[in-house]
Amino acid sequence: MANSIFINRELSWLRFNSRVLAQCEKEIPLLEKLKFIAIYSTNLDEFYMIRVAGLKQLFSAGIMASGDDGMSPLEQLKHIRKYLQNEQIYLERHYLNTVSELAKNGLFIKSYDELDEALKARCDEYFFSNIMPVIVPIAVDATHPFPHLNNLSFSLAVKLRDQDAPDVLKYGMVRISRVLPRFCQPSENVYVPIESVVKRHAAEIFPGYNLISSAAFRVTRNADIVIEEEEADDFMMMLEQGLKLRRKGAFVRMQIEKDADEDILNFLISQTKIFHKDIYHSNIPLTLNSLWQIVGNKEFSHLCLPPYVPKTLPPFSDEGSIFEAIEKEDVLIVHPFESFDPVVKLIKEASKDPKTISIRMTLYRVDKNSPIIQSLIEAASDGKQVTVMVELKARFDEENNLHWAKALENAGAHVIYGITGFKVHAKASQIIRQVDGKLKFYMHFGTGNYNGGSAKIYTDVSYFTSRTEFAADSTTFFHILTGYNKNRRLDVLSMSPMQIKERIIEKIRHEALQGSKGRIIAKMNALVDSDVIRELCAASRAGVQIDLIVRGICCLRPGIKGSENIRVRSIIGKYLEHARILYFKHASPQIYISSADWMPRNLERRLELMTPIYDERLSRKLYEILELQLSDNELAYELKPNAEYAKIVPKEGEKSINSHDVLEEYIAKIYRSVKKNIDDKALLVAKLLKES
Template identity: 60%
Template sequence: MNLKDPKLYINRELSWLKFNTRVLEEAQDKTNPLLERLKFIAIYGTNLDEFYMIRVAGLKKLFKYRIRVTGPDKMTPLQQLKAIREYLHKEKVTLHETYFEIVAALEKEGLKITSYDELDSNTKKQINDYFYNNLYPVIVPIAVDATHPFPHLNNLSFALALKLIDSADPHEVKFGLVRIPRVLPRFVQIENTYIPIETIVQAHLTALFPGYKIVASTPFRVTRNADIEIEEEEADDFMELLEEGLKLRRKGEIVRLEIGEGADEDLINFLIEHLNVDPEDIYSYKIPINLGALWEIVNNKNFAHLLFEPFTPKILPPLDTADSIMSVIEHENVMLYHPYESFDPVVRFIKEASKDPEVLAIRMTLYRVGKNSPIVRALINAAESGKQVTAMVELKARFDEENNLIWAKELEKAGAHVIFGIPGFKVHAKIAQVIKKDGDRLKQFVHLATGNYNPTTARIYTDVSYFTSQKEFTEDATRFFHFLTGFSKKTKLNTLYMSPFQIKSKLLQLIDEERKKGSQGHIIAKMNSLVDPDVIVALYKASMAEVKIELIVRGICCLRPGIKGVSENIHVISIVGKYLEHARIFYFKHSSPNIFISSADWMPRNLERRIELMSPIYDEEIADKLYEILQIQLKDNVKARELLPNGEYQKVKPEPNRPKINSQLIMEEYVKLLYNSHHKNTTNKAKRLARRLLKES
């Protein structure tokens, strides 16, 4: 059997589109609250923006340079572009139907999304006042003719295109634009009614172009190539170069044009001519363009009852006391599973270290930290108080570069030693190390994670945190940070595994060891994406040896399960629900230890082109807890979809006489039970009940 046969692989881009379809399915799911359904449409839209800015832009570049084959499925860039366009044009019908269904249902609840033309006369008067007081001074009317060139439009710019005639000379047709700046809201709110801003501007176009009759107008939005190419080896100052790259992002080639449905043909041709966009990359919509802006409506606090019931993350023993985090970690390893368990102890760990007079050094990797990061503030305070602070700030964290740049400058100003990346690699590892003086010796503490040091995303992403003071981990942490700050072509860690040098070879070894066990072998792996062809071949070989393989892959999966004689022992599910599944947890039955957590997905970029960490879990109690998390996810029959051999996904159906199992809600109940029972001094009973809850599920 040729395991490199293209038929054995699902195309990476089409697999991603299937993932975004699963997001759209959550918007269609009537068991979800109405504003949650609207939120999933917003997420669907922002996902698609990034897909076009990065993936489609990349395919267009490959096509331009006549590169034919890009992946193990052997689809050419042109074939992929055609398939993407066909898929999205077809899915647009579902998107429209879903949006209008949600809008109609919201109106019954008293929350209205409607155009200016559909407002009653009283509300129109209020909107007219709003236009002249708040919009008229800010929006920019633009004439386009021989003396007025078509303006440059930044990435994701939103505007109106107009076709006009001079009232005095009706035979002369002119074209113009009205730019709607990003500082303005996408929707204008009057009580519980939201009006798309372009419909208000369209109703007042004659005020912007006096003496002209508006023949036709259409809203439109441009998407540009937003991938920055940086030759960092040639740069003296990486930050300066990145700032230049961010400016260039705004000028990238246009890869998509979104436009209002039913637009005048002359206006479409006018935009094609000036924007140099492929007509096949024009998407016309009946619904408001820029779906990500629907968050403005989702966040209406008056309708919070139309969202999921809020869950407050819990702080469980042993971190629920006033004791120092470091004093707890000194005596036992601690694992947290966010967002069910609070991220606050992670913030507290860094804050305590920044204030502790005995702490000598704090070292951290920072990938996506957020705008008002309490962790970075603590690092700045620590540096200002004279502690040795080392921060690896990844300036190439896509779409967070500007934010990371600001923090990097603040840290440098405070006296921290800031590293801006490793030439040729992104640093995606999540690790923090604290070194403390204890008499005449040093104590060290380490935090390892699957997710970013970002308290905001830690409330909606599922991730694993692991605290330890075990010597083998702290020594490897020191080696790792020495690798980041010094000269080292190849560093080998002894307990942890680091990519690009160790993780992939270790994974292949672990898979092969299970393969040798035949039908006794068992692999469970939870990740965001599975793309690496070498890993997929290894999994195929293990499946052919009758190893049981269960994969929980939220997003892209290029492996094709269920193929007779190749992958019939591989089962793949994806869970899309209330929280974004982000943790990477791997189980290999015959390995010792047999559970690992990692910052890395099984993709070439993570295993070969990024600095990542994978950590074995030696603590048996913690390993058991992680295994239970995997088991409950594998039993999910509410939010899980199964990947079929043809690349399609279908919802997992409950077996007859079996309860419905939503793994995310089960975890909420599990943690609530532990928390409430502990506060009633029935901790042991709570643990037994919680375990039973998981096992019965």
């Protein structure tokens, strides 16, 4: 399919995760490498639970094609298996190299058998006091059926010999509870995989039996109810047309120790009925997403990157009212380089201000102990009108969101739990104050969640405004959320599912009319929508120069006939690229921010917002960020016509540019100037590449 303009979605995602793993090849601190291995492993778990599970369901339903690239579910599954079997080699190499280097720095990951006697004794003590009481020994025979294995459950399969009847072999398992830490820690600098400690004490777990062999294993199931809504809705739409009755929770992967006893492997296969090609043999510990336990060791923080403290800049660095600052000028801040505190301050000040009569917000993911929620509760308790859209379908945050929704309701807030048939993914706030008998409106629109934790690691944009053109639209938007309204269209803002895709296509077509003078730069997390891809290619054929900065999935194949003028790059680094920023040279205005990626689910099956940036200063700031990322030659990868990504490196004599470092240094430079009471307006809007 090399001549097709479409790249398979699943294979594109696999290459994204490969770029995450490839960070281990860089000269970065060792615990940062463990972080990327943990992120890679977590990503892969979700991919199997959702995407592979969906493909298996399509295959079982007899569906022959599932995307514009034309690959059948079976073809995709074969490619995925081959790709990941090969990548297992790189994963093991990066892990083992990192563990070896950590040992040189005094931090050890060892099996029980590698410990000295003193450390073994500490592990033994820990086993009897903390592990033995909570593990579950399981016999499997004619009177003990094979147990239900939860998704991502981690166990030790055992082959035992009866001490009283040596010819009698038994099979069983030890289920290792998730409440237990992944690693035992007999000393501050030594971590021991828990399964090696459990294996050592098999005789105490199964008295009267001798351990012949054992193998740690882990299963992945179709995650079904919890997360299909988020990532597999395209599969579900196909299946819900009556093609297949879903088999809930089917096994989609088994990970097991390499060189596991053949009898144990056959025992597990016979009980789980898992397809043999979905078994992955590992030469390193399983459940690598738990490496965060080691990364968090404060004694070895010198093996992590030094923490960066986000800065608060003018006009929000003053102690004055945030409302007065927003009334004077629009403000745009870029996280995590600039602090999330002004967003928190906006809601906090509104909750305490006697002139505030209404606060409206959308909440998709929030902190566990959210100061924003606390302020909303205080505002509602004080009699202010508080309206909050809490999206209960936010993946993995359902329980946390439900907790906060109930707390808000108890305080007197009006809580909306969702829109039938849609997920609300827009990030918006509106505050209404009554000043001198008139209503004043203050809005915040963002590309990221109202979450102070993620705002420290995700690159996002926050936009504050009191412009009258946004007041009516934001009011209409919240009325759509709370009431009956079939006209889901706004004037200045754009809202999906009715408007964002339509307006994006309009702007692409308008650039196409300019021919070679046309210019598009679009930054997002994923590009999947086939209609948008076709329009981009049509604009490319018209001569428009198009640069796409796509962190993850990109289904557009650049650099072939029909997409000659399209370049695609992905940036992977210290921070997770999350902002959606769009530039259309001949549009008015030219710059937009959005909560939506260019995917069918965002453009057609969610409530999202796209916000125009009218202020020329702020437009210039965002345009400079786009140009900076197009100049990045340290964190960037370029998508090639063969669908592979090539690392971009500085050319001979070319300056090295790391966009994350540049933005840190640039914001810190402004911050230092402010601290010195230097009122340098030029510095605030300076060219990033020239000033840093």
